[in-house]
Amino acid sequence: MAAQKGAQTATVSMTVNGKPVTGDIDPRTLLVQFLRENLRLTGTHVGCDTSQCGACVVHVNGKAIKSCTVLALQLEGADVLTIEGLAPPNGPLHPMQEAFRENHGLQCGFCTPGMIMTAVDMVRRKGHDLDDRTIREELEGNICRCTGYHNIVKAIAAGARAMRGSATTSKAAE
Amino acid sequence: MYAFTFHRPQTVRQAAGLLAKNGDAKLLAGGQTLLPTMKLRLAGPPQVIDMTLIEGLSGIEMSGRSLTIGAMTTHNDVNTSPVVQQAIPSLAKLAGMIGDPAVRHRGTIGGSIANNDPNADYPAACLGLGATIITNKRRIKADDFFTGMFSTALEPAEIITKVSFPIPKKAAYQKFRNQASRFALVGVFVSKRGSEIRVAVTGAGANGVFRVASFEEALKKRFAPKSLEGMSIPADGMNSDIHGSAEYRAHLVGVLARRAVAEAIGKSA
Ligand SMILES: Cc1cc2nc3c(=O)[nH]c(=O)nc-3n(C[C@H](O)[C@H](O)[C@H](O)COP(=O)(O)OP(=O)(O)OC[C@H]3O[C@@H](n4cnc5c(N)ncnc54)[C@H](O)[C@@H]3O)c2cc1C
Ligand code: FES
Ligand code: FES
Numbered sequence: 471m472a473a474q475k476g477a478q479t480a481t482v483s484m485t486v487n488g489k490p491v492t493g494d495i496d497p498r499t500l501l502v503q504f505l506r507e508n509l510r511l512t513g514t515h516v517g518c519d520t521s522q523c524g525a526c527v528v529h530v531n532g533k534a535i536k537s538c539t540v541l542a543l544q545l546e547g548a549d550v551l552t553i554e555g556l557a558p559p560n561g562p563l564h565p566m567q568e569a570f571r572e573n574h575g576l577q578c579g580f581c582t583p584g585m586i587m588t589a590v591d592m593v594r595r596k597g598h599d600l601d602d603r604t605i606r607e608e609l610e611g612n613i614c615r616c617t618g619y620h621n622i623v624k625a626i627a628a629g630a631r632a633m634r635g636s637a638t639t640s641k642a643a644e
Numbered sequence: 645m646y647a648f649t650f651h652r653p654q655t656v657r658q659a660a661g662l663l664a665k666n667g668d669a670k671l672l673a674g675g676q677t678l679l680p681t682m683k684l685r686l687a688g689p690p691q692v693i694d695m696t697l698i699e700g701l702s703g704i705e706m707s708g709r710s711l712t713i714g715a716m717t718t719h720n721d722v723n724t725s726p727v728v729q730q731a732i733p734s735l736a737k738l739a740g741m742i743g744d745p746a747v748r749h750r751g752t753i754g755g756s757i758a759n760n761d762p763n764a765d766y767p768a769a770c771l772g773l774g775a776t777i778i779t780n781k782r783r784i785k786a787d788d789f790f791t792g793m794f795s796t797a798l799e800p801a802e803i804i805t806k807v808s809f810p811i812p813k814k815a816a817y818q819k820f821r822n823q824a825s826r827f828a829l830v831g832v833f834v835s836k837r838g839s840e841i842r843v844a845v846t847g848a849g850a851n852g853v854f855r856v857a858s859f860e861e862a863l864k865k866r867f868a869p870k871s872l873e874g875m876s877i878p879a880d881g882m883n884s885d886i887h888g889s890a891e892y893r894a895h896l897v898g899v900l901a902r903r904a905v906a907e908a909i910g911k912s913a
Contacts, residue, residue: 480650497650497692500679521680524746533720533749539679540750543650544672544694591745595724610826611744 484548486511487555497543502526504542505552513553513583517613524612527584527591528552534591536611553583556590565636566590566629575625577616588612589626590633598634600627646688654697656780656803663801666691671803673716673755676747701754701805704728709811711735715754715804720745722753732773734815734833734908738765741819743826754804760852762793762883763827765819767853770807772833772844773815778806793852812837814867816907818900820847822887830893832900834908836867843901848893850883859901868909869902 483492486509493508505511505528517525519538526538529551556564566589569575576582592600592608600608605623614622651669653659663669669691672678681687695701701716704725711731713722722728722739729736742748742756742765756766757777770777770786777784780803789797798804815835822829828847835842843859846852862871876898882890 478649497648498645519683521676521747524744527746534746535749536746539747540675541650541672541679541692541694543652544675544696546652588745595745608745611746 480543482542482546484542484545484550486550487552493542495542497541499542500538501528501530501540501542501545501550502537505537505550511552511554515580515583517580517584522611522613523581524584524588524609525581527587527612529587529591532594534588551587553587556586564590565632566593566626569629569632570622570625573621573625573628575617575621581612581614581616585609585612585614585622585626589629592626593630593633598630600630602627645682646685646690648688648690648692651691651693652697653693653695654699656698656701656805659693659695659698660780660801660803662691662693663803667800669693671695671758673758674718674750674752675755676743676751677755677759677761702752706731707808711809711811713753713807713809715806716752717754719743719748719751719753719756723748731811732809732815734817734835735769735773735809738769738817738819738833741765741817753807757789757807758796758798758804760790760792760794760796761827762849762852763822763825763829763847765817765828765831765846768817768828768831768833768844768846769809770844771853771855772817772842773809773812773835774837774840774842775810776808777804778808779804787855790853793850795852810837814908816904818904818907820896820900824887829888830896830900832897832904834863834901834904836863836908839864841867845897845901848882848897850881856897856901863905867905869906869911872898872902872905 479494481494505514515525517523521536521539526536527534528537530548566586605626651662670689672692672694702714704713704727719739719742723736756764767790775786777789784797812835817833819828819831830847833844841860841863843856877894879890879894882893884890
């Protein structure tokens with residue numbers, strides 16, 4: 471979806487991972503394209519581009535959304551958190567990231583950023599004690615081709631517990 | 645996606661003005677239907693009118709004996725609202741069955757109703773509760789609003805601003821999901837308010853959401869699953885595709901209506 475000849479551009483400004491950013495973009499630019507192509511934040515993935523798979527999940531104003539299904543221009547002034555902003559660059563991993571590593575919650579890792587952003591949002595809404603059923607229902611919009619989900623569910627339950635009391639950096643971007 | 649010009653009006657009046665001037669323009673609410681459709685080039689509006697900045701279009705309130713929900717209120721907000729959970733718990737529950745959490749964080753009630761997808765959930769709630777759809781121009785009864793698959797009574801430049809639901813005495817929604825898309829293969833919403841009984845069906849009809857008069861009559865005698873025992877509807881006019889035949893859908897309408905009535909009166913079917 472490269473800019474077509476003659477297509478007009480528009481300016482958008484938002485906060486991404488705590489930093490103010492701005493760009494001149496084709497109005498068709500999706501948030502995920504803005505993140506990956508303009509800001510070079512390639513941790514957010516595009517799995518399906520049809521709103522099904524959840525590889526592109528990021529937080530906008532504190533809520534998980536599919537960044538392939540929103541125009542960047544709709545998010546003027548918004549606060550966006552991506553997988554890159556979850557933990558400090560050289561610091562320890564976020565407890566949910568650590569739990570995915572610990573529990574072998576990934577194989578190829580393509581779905582993982584979306585899984586983790588969805589999981590952190592799940593904890594915000596559903597709390598730290600998540601049973602299997604809740605986790606599986608909440609993962610409705612996240613597809614993994616590799617793991618069979620079992621270890622993802624385990625990782626999310628463990629990550630949710632580990633987030634109890636730990637001051638997560640995601641708060642900074644809310 | 646085809647190129648378009650992007651507008652961000654701040655009032656309903658400005659949005660309506662833009663729509664009136666640009667015949668092929670499209671309103672953009674949560675974008676959970678329109679953007680995927682535009683990516684597939686099934687829609688290519690030359691102008692997109694984003695509703696994000698328009699004030700006063702989202703929110704939930706009780707006004708007298710009805711519950712009013714702003715058009716831009718998200719599925720998640722309806723699902724988690726204590727006001728909705730108290731006034732019409734079945735509506736809160738229905739909103740929580742739409743799509744997935746990320747879709748529910750952006751998709752709106754106004755967008756769902758305006759789109760009138762034959763498999764969508766909210767049209768069943770509107771028809772099943774006897775809602776009134778309020779636009780910038782008029783008030784439209786749900787019975788007159790849904791005019792067929794993907795079509796509504798909305799005129800060009802008409803914008804849904806709110807939906808008003810009368811509070812039922814009893815109500816429930818039963819959704820039988822399509823295993824792949826998780827939309828309703830068939831969904832049945834039942835309600836009882838005084839002597840008014842409604843049974844609304846989504847997913848099944850070739851013409852979108854519809855009421856089942858014969859079930860409503862039977863439930864008038866007694867609002868219980870037993871009143872519908874052995875009843876079904878003709879397969880004529882039902883959708884038929886790889887997900888289910890017309891006969892199967894017609895059968896599900898009976899099954900789900902009985903389950904919904906059981907749920908509404910607090911029994912398991
Ligand atoms: C993965 C996925 C799963 C889904 N699952 C379900 C499901 O199980 N059940 C279900 O019911 N839906 C489902 N949906 C659809 C979802 O509910 C959409 O949010 C909804 O149908 C459209 O609402 P929107 O706010 O996103 O509207 P948009 O996509 O922004 O707009 C849809 C249409 O309505 C028009 N419109 C929007 N607002 C107004 C208004 N106020 N007045 C007049 N016209 C307006 C637009 O111009 C457009 O034509 C799913 C969507 C996705 C992506
Ligand atoms: S890439 Fe956004 S949902 Fe798959
Ligand atoms: S780990 Fe490969 S897609 Fe999930």
